[in-house]
Amino acid sequence: MSIDMEQFKATFIEESLEGLDIMESVLLEMQPGEADAEEVDNIFRAAHSIKGGSATFGFSDISNFTHVVETLLDQIRAGEREVTQEAINLFLSSVDCIRDMLAGAQEGFDINFEQVAEVKAGLDRMLGSAPEAAVPAEAGPETQEDTPAASGWKIIFKPFPDMLRSGNDVVRLFRELADMGEMDAVVDLEGLPALADMEPEEACLNWGVTLSGAVSREQIDEVFEWVEGDCELSITAIGGDEAVLVETPVESVTEAAAANPTPVQAAPATRERRTSNDRRQGDRRKSRSSSENSSIRVGIDKVDALINLVGELVITQSMLGQLGEDFSMDKVERLKDGLAELERNTRELQENVMSIRMLPISFAFNRFPRMVHDLCGKLEKKIELKMSGEQTELDKTVMEKIGDPLVHLVRNAVDHGIETPDKRLAAGKSETGTVHLNAYHQGGNILIEISDDGAGLNRERILAKAIERGLANSGDNLSDAEIFDFLFQPGFSTADVVSDVSGRGVGMDVVKRNITALGGAIDVESRPGNGSTFTIRLPLTLAILDGQLVRVGEQTFIIPLVSIIESLQVEPVRVNAIAGSAELYKLRDDYLPIIRLYDAFGLKPDSTNLEDGLLVVVEGHGQQAGLLVDDLLAQQQVVIKSLETNFKKVVGISGATILGDGTVALIVDIGGIIELSHNGSKRANSAAA
Amino acid sequence: MDVAEQIASGLAGTGEVDGSQFLTFFLAGEEYGVDILRVQEIKGWNAVTPIPNTPEYIRGVINLRGTIVPIVDLRRRFGLEPMEYGPMTVVIVLKVMREDKSRVMGIVVDAVSDVYNVQDESLKPAPDFGSVVNVDFVQGLATVDETMVIILDIDHLLNSGELAVMDSAIERE
Numbered sequence: 065m066s067i068d069m070e071q072f073k074a075t076f077i078e079e080s081l082e083g084l085d086i087m088e089s090v091l092l093e094m095q096p097g098e099a100d101a102e103e104v105d106n107i108f109r110a111a112h113s114i115k116g117g118s119a120t121f122g123f124s125d126i127s128n129f130t131h132v133v134e135t136l137l138d139q140i141r142a143g144e145r146e147v148t149q150e151a152i153n154l155f156l157s158s159v160d161c162i163r164d165m166l167a168g169a170q171e172g173f174d175i176n177f178e179q180v181a182e183v184k185a186g187l188d189r190m191l192g193s194a195p196e197a198a199v200p201a202e203a204g205p206e207t208q209e210d211t212p213a214a215s216g217w218k219i220i221f222k223p224f225p226d227m228l229r230s231g232n233d234v235v236r237l238f239r240e241l242a243d244m245g246e247m248d249a250v251v252d253l254e255g256l257p258a259l260a261d262m263e264p265e266e267a268c269l270n271w272g273v274t275l276s277g278a279v280s281r282e283q284i285d286e287v288f289e290w291v292e293g294d295c296e297l298s299i300t301a302i303g304g305d306e307a308v309l310v311e312t313p314v315e316s317v318t319e320a321a322a323a324n325p326t327p328v329q330a331a332p333a334t335r336e337r338r339t340s341n342d343r344r345q346g347d348r349r350k351s352r353s354s355s356e357n358s359s360i361r362v363g364i365d366k367v368d369a370l371i372n373l374v375g376e377l378v379i380t381q382s383m384l385g386q387l388g389e390d391f392s393m394d395k396v397e398r399l400k401d402g403l404a405e406l407e408r409n410t411r412e413l414q415e416n417v418m419s420i421r422m423l424p425i426s427f428a429f430n431r432f433p434r435m436v437h438d439l440c441g442k443l444e445k446k447i448e449l450k451m452s453g454e455q456t457e458l459d460k461t462v463m464e465k466i467g468d469p470l471v472h473l474v475r476n477a478v479d480h481g482i483e484t485p486d487k488r489l490a491a492g493k494s495e496t497g498t499v500h501l502n503a504y505h506q507g508g509n510i511l512i513e514i515s516d517d518g519a520g521l522n523r524e525r526i527l528a529k530a531i532e533r534g535l536a537n538s539g540d541n542l543s544d545a546e547i548f549d550f551l552f553q554p555g556f557s558t559a560d561v562v563s564d565v566s567g568r569g570v571g572m573d574v575v576k577r578n579i580t581a582l583g584g585a586i587d588v589e590s591r592p593g594n595g596s597t598f599t600i601r602l603p604l605t606l607a608i609l610d611g612q613l614v615r616v617g618e619q620t621f622i623i624p625l626v627s628i629i630e631s632l633q634v635e636p637v638r639v640n641a642i643a644g645s646a647e648l649y650k651l652r653d654d655y656l657p658i659i660r661l662y663d664a665f666g667l668k669p670d671s672t673n674l675e676d677g678l679l680v681v682v683e684g685h686g687q688q689a690g691l692l693v694d695d696l697l698a699q700q701q702v703v704i705k706s707l708e709t710n711f712k713k714v715v716g717i718s719g720a721t722i723l724g725d726g727t728v729a730l731i732v733d734i735g736g737i738i739e740l741s742h743n744g745s746k747r748a749n750s751a752a753a
Numbered sequence: 754m755d756v757a758e759q760i761a762s763g764l765a766g767t768g769e770v771d772g773s774q775f776l777t778f779f780l781a782g783e784e785y786g787v788d789i790l791r792v793q794e795i796k797g798w799n800a801v802t803p804i805p806n807t808p809e810y811i812r813g814v815i816n817l818r819g820t821i822v823p824i825v826d827l828r829r830r831f832g833l834e835p836m837e838y839g840p841m842t843v844v845i846v847l848k849v850m851r852e853d854k855s856r857v858m859g860i861v862v863d864a865v866s867d868v869y870n871v872q873d874e875s876l877k878p879a880p881d882f883g884s885v886v887n888v889d890f891v892q893g894l895a896t897v898d899e900t901m902v903i904i905l906d907i908d909h910l911l912n913s914g915e916l917a918v919m920d921s922a923i924e925r926e
Contacts, residue, residue, distance in 0.1 A: 619803070665805030707804075710856045711814065711823040714804055722816045728802040 076117045077170050081163065083110035085430065088159050092433045096149040101141070107155070108137045114162065116289070118169075126165045129180065132187045133158050139191075154190060156434075157183050216245075216276035216302040217284060223267040227294040234267070240287045245277020274302070360460055362420050370416050377409045418608065419457070425503045425512070426454035428467050432474055432501065439478045446485050446496040447478060453503035458510055462582055462602055466512070469575040473514045473598050474499065476572075481518035481596060491593065493517070506601075509584075515597035521590035526550055548588035552576040609704055611721070611731065613697035614680065617667045620729045621693075622702055622721060627734040629681045629688065631696060634674040649679065649690050656681060659741045660692045661732075664716060670694045684734030689741070691732075704731065716740045772872040775895070777902055778845065778862040781833045785862075786869065786895065786904045791847050793857060795865055798842040812861065815844075822846065824859040825911065836863060849911045858911050869902065871895045876904065889913070 087110045090103050111134045118126035133155065139145040161180045219241075223234065241247050252270040262268075275284070281299070288297055384402045387395060429451050436449045458466070482488075482497035489495055502513040523544065530536040530550040550556055554573040579586050583603045590596035603626075611622035638650040639658070647658040658679065662669035670676065671694070679690040702721035707714060707730075718733035775786035801813030801824050810829035814821050824844060828835055836842075844859040876893035890913070892906040 667805065705819075705821045707814070707821060710821060710858060711804075715806065717804065720802075720814060720821045722819065722821075726816055727800070728814050728816050728821060730802065730804065 073121055073170075076121055077166055080114045080117060080166055083114050084159050084163050084166075086110045088156065088434055089430065091152055091155050091159070092437055094147060094152055096147055096152065104137060104141045104147075108134065108141055111137055121169075123165070123169050125180075126162060126169065129158070129165065129184055130162060132184060132191065133162075136187060136191055151190065154183070154186050158187065216274060217279060217281075218300045218302055219273040219275060219284065220270070220296075220298045221273060221288075222270040222296040223291065224294050224296070225263075225266040225268065227267045227291055228265055232291045232294065234269075234271075237287055237291065238271075238273075241273065241275055241284070244279045244283055244287075245275050248274040248276075276302075360421070360423070366416065366420055370413070370420075373409060373413045373416055377406075377413060380405045380409055421460045422457035423460055423463055424454060425456045425458050425463070425510075426451075428458075428463055428470055429454050429501055429503075431467075431471070435471070435474065436478055436499065439475065443479065444484065445478070445482055447482055448496050448498050450498060450500045452501070456503040456505060456510060458503075458602070462510075465578055465582055466600070466602065469578045469600070470501075470512070470514070472571050472575050473600075474501070477514055477516040477518070477596075477598075481516035481520075483519050487519075491519075510602045512600040512602070513597055514600075515595060517595040520592040520594055521548060521551075521588070521596050523547055523590075523592070529556065544590070545588070548590065551588065552586070608701055609731070610699070611702045612680070612699050613723075613729070614661075614691075614693040615695040615697055616661045616665065616693050617669050619665075619667060620697065620723065620727075621661070622729055622731045623680060623682065623691070624718075624731065624734065625699065627682045627684050629683055631678055631680045634677065634679050634692075636675055639674060647674075651681065651690075654688065656688050656690045657738075657741065658690045658692055659737060661737075662692075662694075664737055664740055682734045684736075684738055687738050689734075689738050691737070702729075702731070772870055772875075775869050775871055775902070775904060776845070777866040777869060778843070779864045779866055780827055780831070780862050781836075784866055784900060784902045785827075786871075786902045787845070787847065787907050788904075789868060791849070791907060793846040793848055796844050796846065796859075797840075798838045798844055798861065815859065817846065817857070817859075820857060822857050822859055824861060826861045828861070828863075830910075847907055847911070850908050851912050856911075860907075860911075869895070869897045871897070871902075871904070879903075 087107045090106050094100070094103055111130055115127050115130040115134055118124075118130065136145070136151070136155075140147060140151070145151075161183045165180065221237075223232075228234075238247070238249060250272045252272065255268040255270060256262075257268060281301075284299055288295075291297075380402060384399075384406065387399055387402060391399070432451070433449055436447055439445075440447050477499045482499065483491070485495045488497060498517050500513070500515045502515070504511055527536065527542065527547050527550075530547070530553075531538050533553075533556070535550055535553060535556075536542060536547075552572050552575070556572065576586055579600055579602070585601045587599045587601070588596060589599070609622075610625040612625050612628055614621050614623055632651075634649070640648045640650065640655070642648060648655040649658050650656075658674070660669075660672075661667075662672075674692065677692045677694050678696055679692055680696070681688060681690050683689075702723075704719045705721055707717060707720050716733055716737040717730045718736070719731045720728050721731060723729050774789040776789045776792050777784050777786040779785075799815065801815050803813040804811060804823075810826050812824045812826050814823050816822075826835070838861070841864045842861060843865050844861055845865070846857060846859045849856045849858050876895050878893055879891040890906055890910040892904045895902045895904055
């Protein structure tokens with residue numbers, strides 16, 4: 065039976081990257097001198113899975129490298145070695161190496177062997193310097209001293225019928241055993257059924273193996289590691305006095321492997337890791353970026369909730385169906401109840417489906433501990449990174465696009481915000497600076513704050529720079545917010561020295577543009593000497609929108625509720641026209657341009673009289689305008705459908721949605737429509753054709 | 754409905770023929786054909802939601818089971834006299850390829866005709882009319898029972914002019 069290994073390779077790589085993320089985050093938490101057993105176990109497990117998986121997939125470079133790491137970890141785990149800062153750094157660079165090698169394996173490009181070799185040499189050096197472990201790297205397991213020196217082993221190996229289905233190959237096992245010493249295997253054919261009854265995928269043979277030579281118990285265990293739980297295994301030492309007998313119709317892994325006959329050998333180990341590591345589910349970001357848009361991992365509870373809801377929906381549907389079969393007017397009440405139930409089911413179903421797309425923001429936050437750690441080393445600063453609200457959930461699409469802006473802001477905070485330790489001490493602050501990442505919900509928005517307790521923004525310098533660049537006049541009396549807004553101008557930088565971390569003035573404008581593209585906004589607050597806070601405000605999701613349905617002639621349009629400031633009836637006395645065409649409406653102290661929606665969209669309205677329609681005051685791209693519509697209809701949540709999937713972007717329209725009656729309604733793009741009216745060409749599109 | 758059956762029976766015969774099968778339809782008295790493998794479904798004309806500021810031949814968009822599908826009037830696209838939509842007016846929903854992306858679009862035609870097997874070698878290239886007639890959209894001419902069928906290159910047709918949008922849309926992103 066040949067299995068296409070390619071399809072599992074992607075899974076292996078994804079899971080390995082996930083394992084690396086776990087290793088990294090645990091390593092960063094680790095303090096020299098205190099090896100927390102659980103932490104070391106976590107790293108060890110991750111390394112072990114990567115080693116096993118890479119050997120299976122034939123990435124011998126990775127498995128050899130990881131083996132050395134694992135050996136070192138094993139010594140730490142056994143308490144034979146102290147955790148030093150040097151070791152932690154070495155492990156961190158090993159993580160980077162393995163990540164590079166995995167990327168190389170995935171993309172098929174050559175990796176930096178020099179760097180790998182360097183790190184490996186470092187690891188070997190450390191291994192070699194071990195007090196009691198003067199052991200060659202490849203024979204790591206021999207360090208365990210309780211191993212009896214046996215002259216040989218007798219192994220009785222009885223696979224469960226399911227074993228082959230989990231991708232284990234008996235031949236491989238024997239080949240490995242044979243590599244260790246002299247092997248003599250006897251097959252027990254007793255369980256073999258008649259040819260007609262034979263299931264090709266079932267294992268029905270048993271083996272008795274005699275292995276002679278200087279082989280340690282651990283080496284044998286290692287061979288059978290992946291089939292543990294899928295077989296009955298007894299290993300007895302020959303010649304040694306102690307007979308070590310292990311019966312392994314084992315524990316938890318059995319159900320896992322049986323319930324999930326994935327032919328990936330890494331599967332059981334990953335599963336085990338996951339249960340112990342549920343809170344680390346967020347550590348997936350690296351693997352995501354490498355295999356963009358491929359898949360999302362959904363918690364089983366969310367799927368269960370969906371199944372429950374669908375069950376309820378089916379019940380409601382059959383109830384309504386029954387009611388409809390012999391309907392009479394006296395059953396109207398029951399029909400109403402049923403419909404109310406249906407509405408509730410549908411709404412809950414919708415909410416739950418949306419929540420599948422939601423991921424905790426820790427996905428985006430997780431890269432920062434390492435980043436700050438590295439930057440601190442480079443910039444010689446002492447910084448503590450605090451994170452809170454990591455469980456705040458955010459739409460997957462938003463998450464993908466917010467990653468880079470966040471990196472930029474955190475980097476700025478570390479580079480420009482926090483001062484060097486001596487400056488901080490001179491300013492009477494503690495030596496260690498704090499960068500705080502915080503995420504929380506507020507109304508229909510998600511707020512992400514990046515704050516530092518550094519020097520704060522230099523108002524005067526920004527203003528001077530803005531004046532120098534001609535963005536402001538020296539006489540202008542500008543508010544803080546207006547001044548800080550200059551930061552988001554392209555090419556604006558106040559850094560005197562351009563470092564390789566930041567200061568080129570490239571980026572803040574991109575940050576702002578990305579956030580605006582997501583329908584969000586960014587605010588800056590800063591107090592000199594006390595640090596600054598950047599607050600990003602993002603919509604909860606991009607897929608659903610609160611809309612106001614409006615009617616123009618026979619057509620229904622949707623105006624996003626967030627853009628609407630108010631709606632009013634036109635009082636003719638407040639209308640002024642400039643040069644007879646550009647109409648303005650005086651609303652309190654402001655003059656608003658009036659955009660006749662029928663005019664902009666080339667439609668036939670009920671009436672062209674301003675007084676007959678309604679004016680919807682909207683704001684988009686920082687400008688206000690009054691949209692003239694015939695009537696206001698209902699307000700409702702609408703699911704945004706892209707026009708671009710099958711058509712293209714249309715000026716003034718941001719998308720479409722499907723109304724309750726099955727017809728399509730278009731969603732007005734406020735920024736676009738204001739722009740459209742500015743251009744004065746209501747046929748901008750067709751003119752271009 | 755009978756059209757669907759015809760298509761089904763036509764498809765059932767695919768095994769025996771080499772060459773391609775084409776669904777044909779009428780447009781101002783002429784018979785046109787499109788590759789049947791591109792046809793997603795055939796439906797009657799229903800009201801559409803017009804899209805502002807687009808040419809006349811883009812009638813608007815419809816909701817096809819949750820997908821927004823633009824509808825193109827082929828008569829108007831070819832500059833023919835528009836016809837009042839009647840009970841025989843049908844919309845053919847097609848899959849249009851553009852590089853490695855596919856879009857779903859509908860075309861409004863006068864009536865659906867038949868499904869023909871056409872041997873590849875009997876597909877004649879359209880004669881060159883110079884600049885008088887643009888034959889870019891014509892993949893070839895086929896003769897079936899002494900009548901001429903114009904085989905359309907829908908990928909070209911529905912990615913041209915105002916519909917040629919993928920590039921610019923991508924650039925904007």
